Amino acid sequence: MDFYFKEFEHRKPPEPVPHSMPRELLYQYLATCNLTLGIWYLWWRWSFALNYDAMWFSFPLVFAESCAFIGSVLFTFNLWKTKDEPRKSPPHTINECVAADSPEAGEKRPISIDVFFPTYDEEPELVKLSIEDAQKIRYPHDIEMKIFILDDGRRPTMQALATEMGVEYITRDNNVGFKAGNLRNALEQTYGDFIVICDADTRPFPTILEHTMGYFRDPDVAWVQTPQWFFDLPEGERLPQWLGRKLGRWASGLGRGVERLYGPIKIGEDPFVNDPQMFYDVIQRRRNWVNASFCCGAGSIHRREAVMEAALRSYSEQISKEQSEIEKQIRKITKEKHVEKSVSDNLRQEIIFDTEFTPYKFHVSEDIYTSIVLHSDTERNWRSVMHPQVESKMLSPQDLQTWTVQRFKYSGGSIDIFMNDNPLFRKGMGLKQKLMYGASFWSNLSAIWNIIFLTCPIIYFFTSIAPVSAYDVTFYLHFIPYVLTAELAMMIGTWGVAGYKGKTNFLSFFPVNMRALWTVLRGQKISFPATPKERQDGTFGHLVIPQKIIFGLSLISMAFAWFCYFTGMFGSYSLGGLIFNSFWTINNMMAMWGMIAAAYWTPPPSAKKQEQGSEELEYGI
Structure with missing residues (x-):
C-alpha cells in the first residue's frame, strides 16, 4: 500500500531548544513585570474604567479580562523555568531499577519490556511499519523485549500480520473501555517490568530505550514521556508556485514580486497547527521541576509496578466513595x-463484587487520569520525567474533521476530569503540582471568555457603545504597558518555538471547546472514536460556520463604524476607540481565517510534481 507520507520519510525531528539561563532570567523579569502591570490594570478596570451606563456590556468584558489574567498567571508559572532530568546510563539488570527493600533487589536478571501497539481499524500495512521500526530498537545490554499487537478489531488479517512479523497478538471479545480497556486486557496477560505505549501509527526510533531507561534507575520514577513528533506535517507551497497553479503562469511573477518585498511565503504550511513542539518542548518540559509533567499516551514508557499500584489505589478510592454515598442514603x-458494621461490611463486599479492577481508567483521557492518581499517591511519591528529545514519529490529522474529533476528545476529557474528579482537591499533590494541572484545565474553559473577546469589538462597532469608561490616554497608559510586556515575555519564554499560530488557533478553537464544555455539563460522556490515519475526502466548511460568522460580522461591523465616523451618520465613535477596536478585530479575523482556510485545505501536489512545476515556471514553459 502506497501511503501519502512516504515522501516525508526522510524528515528529521527538531532538536530540543537549548536551555539558556540568561534568557530564563530575562523571561522571569519580564513575566514578573507583566503580572504586576496586569494586577494594576485590572484594579484600574474594576475601580475606575467600567462603563456604568452599559454594565450589560462592560461587566462581561472585565470578567473575561480577569479570567484571561488568571490563565496568564498559571501559564507564567508553567513557563517559569527549565530543569531537565539528568540523563543516566541505561541499567544492566532489574536490580538497578528497584528500591533496596524491593523483593527484586539483588536480582541480576535482564530487564523485561513489553511494547504495546493498540489498534482497532487501522490498516495492517500501517501497523506493519510501526512493528518494523519497533524491531529495530536497540539496547546496550541484554534485554527481554516483546512486541504486542493489541487488536480490538478482532481481525484475522492483523493476527496474520503478527505471525508474519514474529510478534505477539492479543485480542478480546468486546471493546469495553476502548483503548483503556484494551491496555488493561493486555496488562492482565503480560509480565514485562516496563511497558512502552505506542499508537498504531507510532514509529519508535532505535534509541528510545537506551535514551530513557536510565531515568528508571530512580525507583520512584513511574513513567517517562517522550515528545510526540508528526513527521507528515504539510510543508506548504511557496507563493509563486501556489499562484501559478491556481491562476496560471502570469500569477507566479506576482508571487515572486511579493516575496522579494516580504520574504518567503508558504501557503498551507501546517494548516491545522498540529506541530506539538510548543506543548512538549515548552509546556510539558517546564513541568519537570515540580514533578507535574503528565503522561500523553503514545511515546511513553511506564513502570508496571506503578501502573498497578495506581490502579489499586484508584480501585480502593472508587469502592470507598460508592460505599460512602450509599451509606449516606441509608x-x-x-x-x-x-x-x-455488618451492613457496612456486606455493602462493601457487594460493591467490590460489582466493581471491575481497571489498571487504566475507562476514560477518554486515561493517560492524564493515571498521571493524576500517581502524582497524588502519598505513600510512594511517584515521579514523572519529560524526556526532551524526540524518540518516535507519528501521523497528524490531515483534515479538519479528524482534527476536530481529536481536539474534542482532548478538551472534553480534561473538562470532565476538572468537573468530576478535580486534582486540585486531591490529597497528596503539592501546591505547585496543582497549579500546573490547574493551568491545563483552566485553558480548556477559555471558550467562555474567548467568545466575549470575539464579540466585544463587533458590539462596539455596531452600537458605538464603549465597554470602558473612555478610550482615552489613561486607558492606553494602563493597557499598552500590560500588553507589550505580555508579548515580550511570551516571545522570550517560548524562544525557539513559533507561537503566533498557536495563539490564534487557541482563539479560533472556541466552538469545539464550547461543545466539549456543554457536553460535560449535560452529563454526557465524551466518545472514544479512533482518529483516522488517512485524509477524509472533501472539504469541511460546515465545521467552521461559527468562525465564518465571527469573521463576517467583524469585517462588516468595522467597515460600518468607520463609514459612520467619517460621515457622522450614526453613533458617537471616538478615533481612539475605532483604532483600538480595529486592531483587535483584525487580530480576531486573522485567527478565524486560519481555521476557515484549514477547512478548505487540500494537500498540494507531491513534492516531485511541485519541483517539476517550479522548473516549468522558472523556464517559462
Whole structure:
C-alpha cells in the first residue's frame, strides 16, 4: 500500500531548544513585570474604567479580562523555568531499577519490556511499519523485549500480520473501555517490568530505550514521556508556485514580486497547527521541576509496578466513595447516625463484587487520569520525567474533521476530569503540582471568555457603545504597558518555538471547546472514536460556520463604524476607540481565517510534481 507520507520519510525531528539561563532570567523579569502591570490594570478596570451606563456590556468584558489574567498567571508559572532530568546510563539488570527493600533487589536478571501497539481499524500495512521500526530498537545490554499487537478489531488479517512479523497478538471479545480497556486486557496477560505505549501509527526510533531507561534507575520514577513528533506535517507551497497553479503562469511573477518585498511565503504550511513542539518542548518540559509533567499516551514508557499500584489505589478510592454515598442514603432513610458494621461490611463486599479492577481508567483521557492518581499517591511519591528529545514519529490529522474529533476528545476529557474528579482537591499533590494541572484545565474553559473577546469589538462597532469608561490616554497608559510586556515575555519564554499560530488557533478553537464544555455539563460522556490515519475526502466548511460568522460580522461591523465616523451618520465613535477596536478585530479575523482556510485545505501536489512545476515556471514553459 502506497501511503501519502512516504515522501516525508526522510524528515528529521527538531532538536530540543537549548536551555539558556540568561534568557530564563530575562523571561522571569519580564513575566514578573507583566503580572504586576496586569494586577494594576485590572484594579484600574474594576475601580475606575467600567462603563456604568452599559454594565450589560462592560461587566462581561472585565470578567473575561480577569479570567484571561488568571490563565496568564498559571501559564507564567508553567513557563517559569527549565530543569531537565539528568540523563543516566541505561541499567544492566532489574536490580538497578528497584528500591533496596524491593523483593527484586539483588536480582541480576535482564530487564523485561513489553511494547504495546493498540489498534482497532487501522490498516495492517500501517501497523506493519510501526512493528518494523519497533524491531529495530536497540539496547546496550541484554534485554527481554516483546512486541504486542493489541487488536480490538478482532481481525484475522492483523493476527496474520503478527505471525508474519514474529510478534505477539492479543485480542478480546468486546471493546469495553476502548483503548483503556484494551491496555488493561493486555496488562492482565503480560509480565514485562516496563511497558512502552505506542499508537498504531507510532514509529519508535532505535534509541528510545537506551535514551530513557536510565531515568528508571530512580525507583520512584513511574513513567517517562517522550515528545510526540508528526513527521507528515504539510510543508506548504511557496507563493509563486501556489499562484501559478491556481491562476496560471502570469500569477507566479506576482508571487515572486511579493516575496522579494516580504520574504518567503508558504501557503498551507501546517494548516491545522498540529506541530506539538510548543506543548512538549515548552509546556510539558517546564513541568519537570515540580514533578507535574503528565503522561500523553503514545511515546511513553511506564513502570508496571506503578501502573498497578495506581490502579489499586484508584480501585480502593472508587469502592470507598460508592460505599460512602450509599451509606449516606441509608442514614437519610433510616434517620440513624451510623450504619451497622455488618451492613457496612456486606455493602462493601457487594460493591467490590460489582466493581471491575481497571489498571487504566475507562476514560477518554486515561493517560492524564493515571498521571493524576500517581502524582497524588502519598505513600510512594511517584515521579514523572519529560524526556526532551524526540524518540518516535507519528501521523497528524490531515483534515479538519479528524482534527476536530481529536481536539474534542482532548478538551472534553480534561473538562470532565476538572468537573468530576478535580486534582486540585486531591490529597497528596503539592501546591505547585496543582497549579500546573490547574493551568491545563483552566485553558480548556477559555471558550467562555474567548467568545466575549470575539464579540466585544463587533458590539462596539455596531452600537458605538464603549465597554470602558473612555478610550482615552489613561486607558492606553494602563493597557499598552500590560500588553507589550505580555508579548515580550511570551516571545522570550517560548524562544525557539513559533507561537503566533498557536495563539490564534487557541482563539479560533472556541466552538469545539464550547461543545466539549456543554457536553460535560449535560452529563454526557465524551466518545472514544479512533482518529483516522488517512485524509477524509472533501472539504469541511460546515465545521467552521461559527468562525465564518465571527469573521463576517467583524469585517462588516468595522467597515460600518468607520463609514459612520467619517460621515457622522450614526453613533458617537471616538478615533481612539475605532483604532483600538480595529486592531483587535483584525487580530480576531486573522485567527478565524486560519481555521476557515484549514477547512478548505487540500494537500498540494507531491513534492516531485511541485519541483517539476517550479522548473516549468522558472523556464517559462
